[in-house]
Amino acid sequence: MNDRFPIDLKVNGQRYQVDVPVYRTLLDFLRDDLGLTGTKECCVVGECGACTVIVDGRTVNSCLMLAVEADGGEVLTVEGLAAGGRPGPLQRAFLEHGSAQCGFCIPGQLMSAHGLLLENPHPAAAEVHEALAGNLCRCAGYEQITEAVLAAAEEVGG
Amino acid sequence: MQAFAYARPESIPEALALLAEHGSGAHLLAGGTDLVIALRNGSLRPTVVIDLKRVTGLSPAIRREDGRLCLGATTVMRDVERDAEVLRHFPALAEAASWVGSVQIRNRATVVGNICNASPAADTAPPLLVYGAVVLAVGPDGERRIPINDFFVRSRQTTLPAGSLVTGIELPLPAGRMGSAYTRLTRRRGTDLASVTMCAGVDGAGVTRLAYGSVGPRPVLVCDESGVLADPAAPDEVKAPILEEMLAGASPSPRSMRAGPEYRLAMLRVLGRRALQTAIDRLAKGMA
Numbered sequence: 312m313n314d315r316f317p318i319d320l321k322v323n324g325q326r327y328q329v330d331v332p333v334y335r336t337l338l339d340f341l342r343d344d345l346g347l348t349g350t351k352e353c354c355v356v357g358e359c360g361a362c363t364v365i366v367d368g369r370t371v372n373s374c375l376m377l378a379v380e381a382d383g384g385e386v387l388t389v390e391g392l393a394a395g396g397r398p399g400p401l402q403r404a405f406l407e408h409g410s411a412q413c414g415f416c417i418p419g420q421l422m423s424a425h426g427l428l429l430e431n432p433h434p435a436a437a438e439v440h441e442a443l444a445g446n447l448c449r450c451a452g453y454e455q456i457t458e459a460v461l462a463a464a465e466e467v468g469g
Numbered sequence: 470m471q472a473f474a475y476a477r478p479e480s481i482p483e484a485l486a487l488l489a490e491h492g493s494g495a496h497l498l499a500g501g502t503d504l505v506i507a508l509r510n511g512s513l514r515p516t517v518v519i520d521l522k523r524v525t526g527l528s529p530a531i532r533r534e535d536g537r538l539c540l541g542a543t544t545v546m547r548d549v550e551r552d553a554e555v556l557r558h559f560p561a562l563a564e565a566a567s568w569v570g571s572v573q574i575r576n577r578a579t580v581v582g583n584i585c586n587a588s589p590a591a592d593t594a595p596p597l598l599v600y601g602a603v604v605l606a607v608g609p610d611g612e613r614r615i616p617i618n619d620f621f622v623r624s625r626q627t628t629l630p631a632g633s634l635v636t637g638i639e640l641p642l643p644a645g646r647m648g649s650a651y652t653r654l655t656r657r658r659g660t661d662l663a664s665v666t667m668c669a670g671v672d673g674a675g676v677t678r679l680a681y682g683s684v685g686p687r688p689v690l691v692c693d694e695s696g697v698l699a700d701p702a703a704p705d706e707v708k709a710p711i712l713e714e715m716l717a718g719a720s721p722s723p724r725s726m727r728a729g730p731e732y733r734l735a736m737l738r739v740l741g742r743r744a745l746q747t748a749i750d751r752l753a754k755g756m757a
Contacts, residue, residue: 445571
C-alpha cells in the first residue's frame with residue numbers, strides 16, 4: 312500500500328502508464344495531469360454532470376471516481392469526439408441547433424448523448440431526456456440539446 | 470482531497486486481512502458514488518480505502534442459481550434495472566434501481582453499496598425487503614446469511630459484524646404468483662433523493678407486503694395476511710384501517726430539507742395505495 316499507484320490506461324485512444332496519487336479523482340487526473348480541460352469541474356457531488364466522461368463504454372461522473380479505478384480501462388473525453396481536431400457529428404449538431412449558450416455544461420451533455428447513442432442509435436425524445444437527466448444546463452437550453460441529439464442520431468444512424 | 474492509502478485486494482481472504490489489519494480506519498469501496506463525496510468533504514477520514522472491484526468472487530454479474538437470483542457485491546444499478554431476470558421476477562427492484570440518481574450514477578453505484586450505506590431513503594431497500602432478500606456476508610468467523618429485515622439499524626448503521634464484508638444479495642424466486650411495484654416521491658425526476666419510498670408486493674395466497682422508507686431511521690417492512698388488502702373487491706373503508714395500521718411505523722424527521730413530516734405522512738398513504746393497486750393489477754395480469 313502506498314499513496315501513489317501505477318496505472319495503465321487509454322485516454323482517447325492514447326496509452327498512459329503513470330503513477331498517480333491514490334486520492335486523485337479521474338476528473339483531476341484528466342484536467343491537471345493530462346491537460347484535457349474539456350471535462351469540467353462543477354458540483355463535485357455527482358449532481359450536475361459537467362464532468363461526465365465515458366469509461367469502458369459507460370458514462371460516469373469523473374468527479375466521483377478515483378483515477379486508480381480507471382486502471383486498465385479506456386476513457387473517452389469530449390476531446391476524443393473530435394477526430395483530427397474537427398467536430399464530430401454530435402458536436403456539429405449541437406452547433407447547428409444552438410445548443411450551447413454559456414457552454415459550460417456542453418462537454419458533459421455531449422458525453423451523455425454519445426453514451427446514449429452508443430447503446431441506442433435511434434432514441435426517442437423521452438429516452439434523450441432520461442439519458443441526459445444527470446446533466447444540468449443552467450442556461451436551460453434543454454430543448455435545443457434534445458433536438459441536436461435527435462438530429463445527430465438521424466444523421467449517423469441513417 | 471485528503472490523503473489516504475489505497476488497497477486493491479484480489480481475493481476475499483486478502484480483503485478480510487486488510488479489514489482486520491486496519492480496523493475502523495478501513496473503508497470499503499465499490500461504486501464510490503457516496504464514498505468519494507465523503508472523502509472529499511472530510512465526513513469520512515479512512516486511513517485505507519479497500520477497492521473491491523478486482524476481488525475474485527465479487528463479480529458484477531447477476532447469477533441465476535437454484536431457486537434464486539444472486540446480485541454480486543459489485544453489481545451496479547444500471548445492470549439491475551435492465552436485467553431480464555430481474556425485470557421478470559423482481560420488477561419493483563428494477564424500478565427502484567432505475568430511479569437512482571442519473572445514468573452516470575447508476576453506471577457506478579452498486580445495490581450492495583446502497584444497502585450497506587443504509588440510508589433511510591435507499592431506493593433498493595423497500596423492494597429487497599418485500600422480496601425477502603438475504604444479505605450474504607463473510608468475516609473472520611466465516612460466512613453468514615442475514616435476512617435483510619435484520620440488516621438495517623439506522624442511517625449508516627447495519628448489523629454487519631465489524632471486519633466483515635457483504636459478498637452479495639440473494640433473492641428467492643417467488644414460489645407462486647406475485648405482483649409487485651415500487652414508487653417514490655421526489656421533488657423532481659433525476660438526481661434527487663427520495664422523500665418517501667414505497668414498495669408493495671401481493672401474492673396469489675392474498676398476502677400483502679409493504680416496505681417504505683425515508684420516513685424514519687430505517688426502512689420498514691409490514692405484512693397483511695388477512696387477504697383484505699390484496700382483494701380487488703374489498704371496499705375502501707375495510708382496507709383503510711388496515712393500511713393505516715401498516716403505515717404507523719413512519720416517524721419522519723422534522724429536520725429534513727426535502728419534505729416536512731406532515732407532507733411525507735400524507736404522501737406515504739397516497740403512495741401506499743398507488744403501489745398496492747399497481748401490484749394487484751400486475752398480479753391479475755400475471756406479471757411478477
